[in-house]
Amino acid sequence: MFTEKKLVRLLRTIPCVGALALSLPPAQAQTAQQPAAPGPVQQVVVTGSRLAAPGAESPSPLQVLDAADIAASGATNLQELLQKNPTLGTPTLSRTNSNFLTSGGGVTTVNLRNLGDSRTLVLVNGRRFVSGVPGDTAVDLSTIPTDFIERVELLTGGASATYGSDAVAGVVNIILKRNFEGLVIDAQAGRSAEHDDDKRKLSLTFGTTSADGASNLMGHFGYTKQGAVYSRDRPFAAVDQTSAISRGRPDLAFTPIRPYYSGFTPAGRFIGDGDTDFTYDASGNVIAVDTNGDNGPATGYNRSALRAIAVPTERYLFALNGTRALTDSVSAFFEGTYAATKTTTNIEAFPLGADDVFKASGQAPAGALVNGVLVKNPLVPQYL
Template sequence: MTLTNKGSARLFKKSSLTVALSSAILASFSFQGVAAEDDEITKIERVQVTGSRIRSAEAMSSAPIQVVDSAAIDASGSLNIQDLLLENPAFGTPAISRTNSNFNTASAGVATVDLRNLGSNRTLVLVNGRRYVSGVPGSSAVDLNTIPSQFIERVEIMTGGASSVYGSDAVAGVVNFVLKDDFEGIEFEGQYGESSEGDDESRQFNFTSGLSSSDGKGHAMFHLGYSDQGAVFSRDRDRSAVDQFSGIFFEDDPVANPGSVFDAVSPFLSSFPPQGRFSAGDETFTFNDANTLQNSFSTNGGDGVAANGFNRSGVRTIAIPTEHYLFASNGSYELSEKHSFFYEGTYAATTTVSELELFPLTVATKI
């Protein structure tokens, strides 16, 4: 911003944004009289605006709000809105997602959000400002798989605690999904992708339509969606193909060397093979892959003995396959200037398959 002293102040704009300064704001600036010729220019190095009359819903809020609009959602190409939200540093590691629910029996493949790692039960999820049905048995956590990304107009994220308004389930904050209500026409989307390793195939197909009544008082939208995300197995990644143990190891003499180091031991195989193990006295036996009797186990080898335990990572899943069907619809009609009605409906069906090792079995025999 450059100000000239030629009898009157002239404001030169350096951007396309027009800024209106009222007389009250101009009066707050203090100008010192400087003897200058007409062609001399005085440059202001800094102008600090302590107030603004530009209207903003976020600025008027009593709590900080972040907004993710539909353009950002479309540009991300995410099959699930959870993938996009996790790029925001305000969100912590979700309690349940497709990549960490392999051991869950009732919530495999569910997608939740967790503000600041305070727990999914403390992050309130709303749809159009209203509470949404839970997607996890015995919990208030919402499954984001049931919210169609193509239906979302914007996502409002209140990163400050709102327990005084919404209760204890909003201690971490509130995530409000505002759905579109004025879409007209027909939209079809298709997407396919896979990882650089040739797995984790993903495909989705979405059909969305909207129409309005001739008098403009009524509106309805419909959405049909299908998505299929393939599996990623631990055995297909070098870093996770073999069981390992990571932890803190103390020096050989903790008194003389009180320090500790964080290290990983690989392989660190299990002594509980899926075929079971049998103890007789002080010895333990099992049948190996060749169906021959094997005496004792070695989790990580040593003393001339190779590691001969069971590699659990060979059958575990990093990302579980998830197939998802979704139907959603909403509509409204204005009965009069003061009366109107609306409806919202969603149907979601998800199929997941988890794969992991069998539960261990051991039989002890006293001799």
């Protein structure tokens, strides 16, 4: 029989029992619920990607050209192929911009990102190569046989941290073939659509390996001859021209003004009354010098009629490489290259003006230096 005290004690115990029941884990006899099978993907959101690019093989921008690329291009020297790559800028020296040089004509250099040839480091098998320009570090790529090359690696990012300040623009690492065996003969001939720029190439490359595989010898003999391309044979370069920026139009910097002849003509330039300058035509008649035809027909000296866009180049190249394994971890090697290049440059005659013969009025004549000798005009008084 419940008394009042027992009933109150029972009512206080019930909430505690209920709380204990809610906190107990499920009975072991119950079966665990299996996760539901994933349904079909409805939408994919890409927040970042790493796209595969041909020739990209490292976190830094690395491009690789292999021997098949070089052979398919038919390039006479490596520069011709590299210049098709957008990471390459305008080289300081090539067949097409060395016409004005008395030395360095026909030299082929490389210029990554237009930062300068001296800031582009050229390596052969990971080692620095001898310079092809006196007083500079630029390498003449035409002295490296294309038939020797296994691949070319172009590194354009972060190279100076590894190689130093001469690799600010990047690194061109040329890897030569190893253990080459056999004989390769390469003969090419061609010309441009304008019937100039004739190209002839004949090369012989051989390699042999000893019976034990410890020694290898590889040699190359090559002869190339490339013809000239003259400005007068190309409509865009046949006439002297200048940029419209010279007339105060920066927005027309790439708009040419044609013709824009030189005021120093073969017959000489003479100062007339006032601001009128004159010269003589082929018949001896006096004509006013008007270089761009503002006041009539353009008169002057068309220097482009004598200049060359590409200089003719003839080159002999001989290279010999060898390796010898002394032990499993020590080997010896040698590399030798001989190159002989003959080029011909042609520009207009250099004018000799009155300002080269005399100084300002009232001063002694300065004269003009010709082969280091001061030359004065005997028909002109010594003092003005």
